[in-house]
Each structure stands twice: as C-alpha cells, then as structure tokens.
Amino acid sequence: MTQVVKIILFIIFCQVTAQAQEVTIYGNVYGKNPIPKYIYRLYESSKLDQQQIVNERFSFTLEKEITKDISGSETFIVSDSIYKDFNALNIAFSNGDINPNRDLISVIIDRKNINCSIDNDTKIVYVKNSILNEEMQKIVAINREFGDPLLQTDNSRQEEWDRNKLAQYLVILNDYPQSLVSYEMLLSMIANPSFYYINSGHVFKNREQILNTVLRIDTATIGSKKATLLYNAYDNMILTYSDKKNALFPLIKLTSQNNKVKSLKEVSGNSNYLIIDFWHTACGPCRQQHPEFSRISKAYADQSELKFISISMDSKMQDWRSYLQNHNFNFINYWLDSKQYPAFQVEAGIVSYPRYILVDMRTNRIVNGNIKIEHLTTVLENLLKENS
Numbered sequence: 155m156t157q158v159v160k161i162i163l164f165i166i167f168c169q170v171t172a173q174a175q176e177v178t179i180y181g182n183v184y185g186k187n188p189i190p191k192y193i194y195r196l197y198e199s200s201k202l203d204q205q206q207i208v209n210e211r212f213s214f215t216l217e218k219e220i221t222k223d224i225s226g227s228e229t230f231i232v233s234d235s236i237y238k239d240f241n242a243l244n245i246a247f248s249n250g251d252i253n254p255n256r257d258l259i260s261v262i263i264d265r266k267n268i269n270c271s272i273d274n275d276t277k278i279v280y281v282k283n284s285i286l287n288e289e290m291q292k293i294v295a296i297n298r299e300f301g302d303p304l305l306q307t308d309n310s311r312q313e314e315w316d317r318n319k320l321a322q323y324l325v326i327l328n329d330y331p332q333s334l335v336s337y338e339m340l341l342s343m344i345a346n347p348s349f350y351y352i353n354s355g356h357v358f359k360n361r362e363q364i365l366n367t368v369l370r371i372d373t374a375t376i377g378s379k380k381a382t383l384l385y386n387a388y389d390n391m392i393l394t395y396s397d398k399k400n401a402l403f404p405l406i407k408l409t410s411q412n413n414k415v416k417s418l419k420e421v422s423g424n425s426n427y428l429i430i431d432f433w434h435t436a437c438g439p440c441r442q443q444h445p446e447f448s449r450i451s452k453a454y455a456d457q458s459e460l461k462f463i464s465i466s467m468d469s470k471m472q473d474w475r476s477y478l479q480n481h482n483f484n485f486i487n488y489w490l491d492s493k494q495y496p497a498f499q500v501e502a503g504i505v506s507y508p509r510y511i512l513v514d515m516r517t518n519r520i521v522n523g524n525i526k527i528e529h530l531t532t533v534l535e536n537l538l539k540e541n542s
Contacts, residue, residue, distance in 0.1 A: 175218065175219070178215050178267050179268040183211075190233050191234050192236065193212050193231070230258075233252070262281075262290055285333065286335050296323060312352045320357075320360055327340060331371055337376045337384060340364075344357060354505050358392070361391070398502065401523070404497065408490060425461035427537065428515055429461070430511045431463070431485075432511065433509075439507070440508040447530075459541070463486045466488070510527060
C-alpha cells in the first residue's frame, strides 16, 4: 500500500458542491515534547502549504467549500524539518520519518472560522464547538491504537484484533447517528472492509450489528440519496461475501496472451471443471503461491476433466504482459478487463487475492468459491472420487 493511499484512508472525505469561501484556521500546539517549528497543510493530493509555528500558535487562510453540515477534511503535519514540496514529504513517508497513522492530523472544516488545539504528543486535535471533529478524533484515536491491519502479523490474535476494533468503531458510530462522519465511515467500512480489518470478511460476519448501526443513521440528516447509497452498499456487501457455492459464475470475457478475447466456455474447452487462480502482479502472496499452483497443475496434467488457468486482475494489461515475459508458467494465463470488475466482484465474491475458485463448466456454477492453496489438492481429490 502506497503512502498516498494511506493518507487517503486516514481521512474520511465528504464530496461537496458548495461555492468556495475564505476559511481561516486558528490553532495552537501544546504538549510535553518540544513544539515543532513548522506546520504543513497537505491538499489537492500533492501540494503543500507551510506556516511557521510562533509562540506555539499558527494560522491558515484558504479557499474552501463550505456547507451547512460538513465540507470535508484538511490534513496537517507538524515538524521541525523543512519540506520544499510534496515529493520531499513523500520521501519522509517512505523513509519512515513520518508515520501516516501516527503523524497525520485531520480537521473537518465545518465553518468559516476554525479554532483548534493540537496535542503534539498524541497528534489529536481538539476543535472548539464542533461535534463532527469530536467524533472524527475519536475515530482517529482508534486508528492510532490499532494501527495498520496489514502490519498485524500475530495470526493467533487477528480475529480478536478485528473484533475489538469493530466494537470500538460501532460504539462511536451509534453515539453519533446524526453525523455525516458516521455515514461516511459506515459507507467506507462496508464498501472497503480490507482497509480497516485483517479479515475482509469481518464486516459480513458481523452484518447484523452493522445493519443495526446502518438503520440508526438519521436519514433526515444525511438525505435520501446518501441513505440509498448506504443501503445499496450494505446489500452489495451481503451479495459479495455470501457463500457462492452453486451460484452461477459470471459470463466474463478473457484476453489471452496473444490478444484474443475468449469466453470462459472457449477457455475450458472439453474440460468439465476449471480451477482458476485470480491474482495481480502487485500481490506478494499471489506471486509466492504460483510455484505451488504450478506444481499442482502438473500433478493433474493427465486429468482431462480438469483445466488450470490463471486470471490477472491487473488494471493495466501491460503490467500483466511485462510480468509474464520474465516468468514462465505451465498453466495458461489470461487478463480480465477492469471494466468487468464491479459486477464480477459482487457476483463471484472475489475481494482479496490470491483467490482460487473451482467452477463446474457443465452447469457454469461455482463448486467452491474460496479454496486455500494448501487445501486445493484435497478438494480436487474429493472431486475426482465423487465423479469416479
């Protein structure tokens, strides 16, 4: 995950269409640690605005879209270092000098004049008379406590980690049912659970609790359009993560290495079953498991009813082609055009990689929609016994 993506995930951002107005942010920085010399505002993805912190105080004046309820977030960093541009700041991210989870400071702009205090020790910000920021900072505190889900390596405690984090989120969201922050947080968590949890299926597993919180959100506050988006996201999550056994496999079109577009039926030929490896070139576990998938496909090379294929989910075809030029496989590779992703991911339930799926091509139905690589041989042996 890139540092820019981490920045985006750190912020709950609300799209607005109101006319820009002049906004002034007044603030002070306090704490036991020495007060930094500078404060930086990060905006428009790759721009910096620097101000000096003088006598523990600072101010920013900016053009910002203001709405009655919320106008999104502004992001800041306090530091003694001088960053001339965003590239210099990104280097600091890459080197670990700045930790996005620990050091980014977010303020929701919900009025023309913002008065805030930044705790330099915790990087929590207190905004005077702002319920939205009060809730936001509670969510930030949870993110700081639990850290990045990708960095949680203790397998024995992963379920407990997810459970405790969700429980803390829900307490806050249930406490602020009229808040647009609650709406945005719920929408993001339902649509992109892997951003928040180690197990992307954790939200589905706790779907009844999630639904109770969704139903508590005040539709009069968020409006009917946002309410519909939230309900649709919940329904899509249920469809995506529900058991896909016996579900119809989507009628996707695949691009071969010689640039021919084929249907899944054309790919399977006379084989009754397709064993499909879904992967992408940026996925480390995918690449690590390719030798084992290759070994298993070799072991069943004489079983004509089985066919092993690999489908790349890379957004750019060239990334897939470049990777294949430097790696040899004994199974056939195809690429799935990203235009097919939205419907395909919901129907097939593919939300993480690698994903191994067994499809009965006689019925076009999924036999097993989520096979672990270490269980693949057992699944195939049982399948062959059932069909002998």
